[in-house]
Every structure is written in C-alpha cells, then in structure tokens.
Amino acid sequence: MTTISGVGAVSDIASLQRRLVAGGYDIGAVDSMPGPRTYAGLLAFVARRPMSAMIALGSGCATYLPRYGIADSAPRLANFIGQAAHETGSFRYLAEIWGPTDAQRRYDGRADLGNSQPGDGQRFKGRGIFQSTGRANYAALAAQMSLDLLGHPELLEIPSNAVWSACLFWTARNLSALADAGADDTITHRINGGENGIADRRAFVARAKGILA
Incomplete structure (x- = not known):
C-alpha cells in the first residue's frame, strides 16, 4: 500500500487530494491513489x-519516491520536496546554470570530484534535483542506474532521472531517518554542506508540511 501521510492512513491521501482540488489543481479523481497528477x-x-x-x-x-520509502511519512516527503524546490529554483532547473563563473572554472582538475580530464568541469556540472557534480559522482550514479552518464551526462536532466538520482542521493545519506526525527536543518547540511539558502529551504519544507498535515 502506497501512502502519503505520517500515520500511513489511505484517508490522508484523499485529504491531500481534496486540498489540492480545492486549491484549483486538476489532479483528477479523489481516489486515495497518489499517482503522477497528485504529485x-x-x-x-x-x-x-x-x-x-x-x-x-x-x-x-x-x-521513485515510494520505491525508496520517501513517501512513507509526511516529514520525509515534505523535506524531500522542500529541499528539491530550493535546489531547482522552484523546479525550473534540472542543470546548473553555466557561466562559467570563477568557481565553475575551478571544477576542472578537482580530485575530490574525480574531474581528471580537460572539460570535465562543465561536462559533469551539477545536474538532477540535488545537483550531482563531478565525474566520480556521475560514475557512481551510472553504475546504480545502469545509464551511460559518462558518455551522456545530460541524461540526468530528464525529469524521471533527476528524481531517481535524488532518491539515490537521499537514501545514501540516510535522510529519511533525519526527517522522521525532525532534524530538518541537518538535512540541509547533508545536502548543501552548510546553510546556504536555509531560510528558503525552511519555508518550502514548512509549506509542504502544511498541506500534508
């Protein structure tokens, strides 16, 4: 049974759907089934x-969210979507905007990213919902997703792959446990490495929690 709630009750999905319909979102029937249009x-x-x-x-x-247990509780789902909204500019961008800036120019040759060849910085710029960056990270995702991300890094810009890669990132860092524990700011640190945009992230997460409550 796939649920979107803190307690696993199917009725909570219907409540979410009714709220979305009342808000003018054309999600289709209120059927307690969290399909593509509900999401x-x-x-x-x-x-x-x-x-x-x-x-x-x-x-x-x-x-992908049910597959990785991210839809199993409201705190998980709210944190995932809230963080994703910030990282993608309200779901506008699935790839890093390339200037290049001075910081982006320094991507080339960065051993911590596995960038070993000229042009790797731009080739393996941030892509996907949580901005996977660098040859090493692309290689790891390629193995998990069975996709040729080294030959075709732009595959991470396909929406389904962008979500999938984010679920893998989330799971590898055990972020569902942090969400369930209410450690929302720690999730920001795990994703960002600091507190960049933390007020915006908090606002998105709070908005998601509000409609999922």
Missing part, C-alpha cells in the same frame, strides 16, 4: 507554479 499538484503547490510545468516531475515522483 504534480503537490509540487506545484509547494513551488507556487502552474501544475502543467510539473507533470513530468510528478510522474518521476510517483515512480
């Missing part, structure tokens, strides 16, 4: 953007 509506609500822009991401969420 698209949820993303649109949190990001304050049209639902039409969220359909592909909603489909990815419906496929």
